Amino acid sequence: MAEISQMIDSEVFLAFTSYATIVILKMLLMGPITAYFRFSRKVFANPEDVSLKSKKLEDQKKMLRIDPDVERVRRCHLNDMESILPFVLIGLLYALTGPDLRTALLHFRIFVGSRFFHTIAYLTPLPQPSRALAWVVGMGATISMAYRILSTGLYL
């Protein structure tokens, strides 16, 4: 069997590295967006967070509630984790199977594009099925890479 190091086509790996880093940064951005909505809506999850905004007990109680906009950002963040983390892990293993550069780029571009669109569709929100479609397209790219991994070599 070939050495892993020989199986790596450096351009494919560099492309993977670039797209993976960009889409992880997009996911990390959901943290500050949540914080922005929490501060602008004055909605917090922990009593100690509230004390930064007001010293009055009555005001503090009001701020410990569920807000639909904050929950929307949190669901978007969770969906990112459900989709992007598997993509990065599957993509890493896929890049090691020595795929054709153009095919690999197609997978990476479709996935990353679909996830940026998904975030816009979720936070705007755009009418459905735009968000559902973005999710399906991203999922399809990940499953296609997983299929390539399993068909290249299966050792169970």
Add this chain to the structure above:
Amino acid sequence: MAEISQMIDSEVFLAFTSYATIVILKMLLMGPITAYFRFSRKVFANPEDVSLKSKKLEDQKKMLRIDPDVERVRRCHLNDMESILPFVLIGLLYALTGPDLRTALLHFRIFVGSRFFHTIAYLTPLPQPSRALAWVVGMGATISMAYRILSTGLYL
């Protein structure tokens, strides 16, 4: 110190790749299962999702609620992320420490088997402690691999 590429035993790495891909695919399946329960139970999280199912405002309000079955699938999905993503990351580093093939296969098979059983135990649901046991076994496999990583070489 040995080159990373020399530390890789290709069969171990191929086995890791196969099991990691399969268990990630299992985790990805939780997304469609959630969608299936949302549609069959008519329970949605976002106002724009509801508009696909009914145009009546009254019907739409009814669909924006919490359903125990949907929440069960979502908890199962979250538990998968809490367990499977650490397994894949720890497993990747573990495969690079050059473990014995039979030992590595044992870890991968126990973990992946325990997670398939965990999902069945969660969604059926089977009486406890079957789900708790599945969780503990999977955790044990991951911690055992982590121990091997840290005992092979620790650089702090």
Add this chain to the structure above:
Amino acid sequence: MAEISQMIDSEVFLAFTSYATIVILKMLLMGPITAYFRFSRKVFANPEDVSLKSKKLEDQKKMLRIDPDVERVRRCHLNDMESILPFVLIGLLYALTGPDLRTALLHFRIFVGSRFFHTIAYLTPLPQPSRALAWVVGMGATISMAYRILSTGLYL
């Protein structure tokens, strides 16, 4: 372009492996901590979990509720996943860019330290902005590594 295997500085990779494993183990610990709070507070999420603690229907219903302490641990766990999983993935790609050992160690130590402090600040809880600061510092280390990856080579 250089081979990936030549780009790996073994000491940097070993340091990454050590810190990544430790911080993932810290994250895995949140599962047992959640279980501990669920059992000590007698608060469960699933009807089948409750039957282990009591056979009386009335007692069982009481145990299926939301508890602020349990939710705090769960939020801490989720925040770990949002921060630590991106760190490990970005850190892996970063270690392959051949960074200076001292710079790499600085990133790994700051991140891992900030996350241990974050957990303490969340669970104690310490007054804000200690938790917020821990989160920002960890995020900064990850973003700094992502910047290094993208500036080393970008292939889009």
